[in-house]
Amino acid sequence: MTELILSEITRMKPGVCIICIEPADEGFRSVRPGPPFGHAWPLRFPHHRGDKLQFELSVAGRIPPHIEDHWSTGVRGQTGRVSEAELLACMQNAEVAGSVKDLFGCRVSLKRRGAFVLAKFARRSICGVEAPRIRLNWEAKEIRASIVLPSGETLPDLPVVDHSWHSFAEAALAQMEGANKTQRLNRFLTQRFQRGILKGEKHFLRVGLTRPTPNVCWLMVDTLFPLPRKSWLAELRGELQATESPA
Numbered sequence: 001m002t003e004l005i006l007s008e009i010t011r012m013k014p015g016v017c018i019i020c021i022e023p024a025d026e027g028f029r030s031v032r033p034g035p036p037f038g039h040a041w042p043l044r045f046p047h048h049r050g051d052k053l054q055f056e057l058s059v060a061g062r063i064p065p066h067i068e069d070h071w072s073t074g075v076r077g078q079t080g081r082v083s084e085a086e087l088l089a090c091m092q093n094a095e096v097a098g099s100v101k102d103l104f105g106c107r108v109s110l111k112r113r114g115a116f117v118l119a120k121f122a123r124r125s126i127c128g129v130e131a132p133r134i135r136l137n138w139e140a141k142e143i144r145a146s147i148v149l150p151s152g153e154t155l156p157d158l159p160v161v162d163h164s165w166h167s168f169a170e171a172a173l174a175q176m177e178g179a180n181k182t183q184r185l186n187r188f189l190t191q192r193f194q195r196g197i198l199k200g201e202k203h204f205l206r207v208g209l210t211r212p213t214p215n216v217c218w219l220m221v222d223t224l225f226p227l228p229r230k231s232w233l234a235e236l237r238g239e240l241q242a243t244e245s246p247a
Contacts, residue, residue: 003079004031006051007091008206008223010161015040019068019126019208019222020053027093030126033057033072049164049227050087052080065104065122065209065217088204088225096128099151103127103207108219113157115219119212126222131203134224136160136189138169138182145221147205158207160221168228172236188236 004020007030018041021028033055035041047053054077057070082090097103105123108115133148143160160166172188173181204225209217 001054001076002031002057003052003054004033005082005087005090006047006049006053007087009045009049009163010208010220010222011163011166012040012161015043016045016163017041018045018047019206021090021094024094028090030068030094030124031057031070032066032068032126033070036072036074047075047078048081050081050084051078052082053078065117065119066125066211068124068126084227091128091206091223092130092204094128095124095126096130097149098129099149100153100155103129103219104209108155110156115155115158116216117209117219119209119215119217122209122217125209125217126206128204128206131205134203134205136186138173138185138189142166143169145205145224147221155207155219158219158221160224161208162221162223164227165224168232171233175233175237185236 002022004022006018007021008017008019010017010019015038018033020031020033022031053075055070055072055074056076057072059070062069100108104117104125104127106117106121108117129147129149131147132150135146137144137146143162143165144157145160146157147155149155169185172185176184206222208220208222210220211217
C-alpha cells in the first residue's frame with residue numbers, strides 16, 4: 001500500500017485526472033494514479049487536494065514521457081490531510097524548473113495559441129514553476145493562461161485544466177446577469193493578479209503534458225496557486241452591484 005498526497009484534480013473528459021505527490025530521496029515526486037476502470041476518475045471525485053490517500057499501485061502502464069503514471073485499484077482509504085500551505089510547500093520541493101527548456105528536459109515549441117513538445121524527447125510530463133507574472137483569460141468555456149517564467153521567457157496562451165479554477169469561473173459567470181459576462185470576469189481576474197491576489201504569496205503553478213497525438217504533447221496548466229477562494233465570489237458580486245447601481 002502506498003500513501004500519496006492528492007495535489008491536483010484536473011478536468012479531463014469524461015471525468016477528471018488526479019495527480020499526487022509522495023516523499024522521495026530529495027523532496028517529493030509526482031505520481032499519477034489511474035482509475036481501476038477506463039481512463040478518467042468520476043467528475044464528482046469524493047476527495048480533495050491535501051488529502052492523504054492510500055493506493056495499491058502497479059508499475060505497468062508507464063509510457064514516456066508520462067513516467068508518473070501508475071495503474072491503481074482505486075482509493076483504498078484516507079489517512080489524513082495537509083493544509084493548503086503545507087501542500088504548496090511540498091509541491092515546491094517536487095519537480096521544479098525556472099526556464100522553458102528545464103520544464104521537460106527538451107525544446108518547447110511555441111505557437112500563437114499554446115505550446116508543445118515532441119513526446120520522444122520529453123523526460124517527464126509534470127513540472128512546477130514559480131511565475132513572476134501571469135495573466136488569465138476566460139474564453140470559449142475555458143481558462144487560458146499566459147505565463148512569464150523566472151528566466152524571463154513566456155509561455156503564451158496555455159489551457160488551464162485545474163478543476164478548482166474552472167469551478168470558480170463557472171460559479172462567477174452563473175451569478176452574473178446581463179451582457180458582457182466574459183469581459184467582466186476577465187477584468188476581475190486581471191485586476192486580482194495585477195494587484196497580487198494574496199500579498200506576500202508567490203504564484204506557483206504546475207505545467208503538464210497531454211497524451212501524445214500522435215507524437216506531440218501539448219502543454220497545459222494542471223494547477224495554479226493561490227487557489228480561488230469562495231470569498232472572491234462575494235467580492236465579485238459586490239463589485240458588480242456597485243457598478244450596476246444608479247448614481
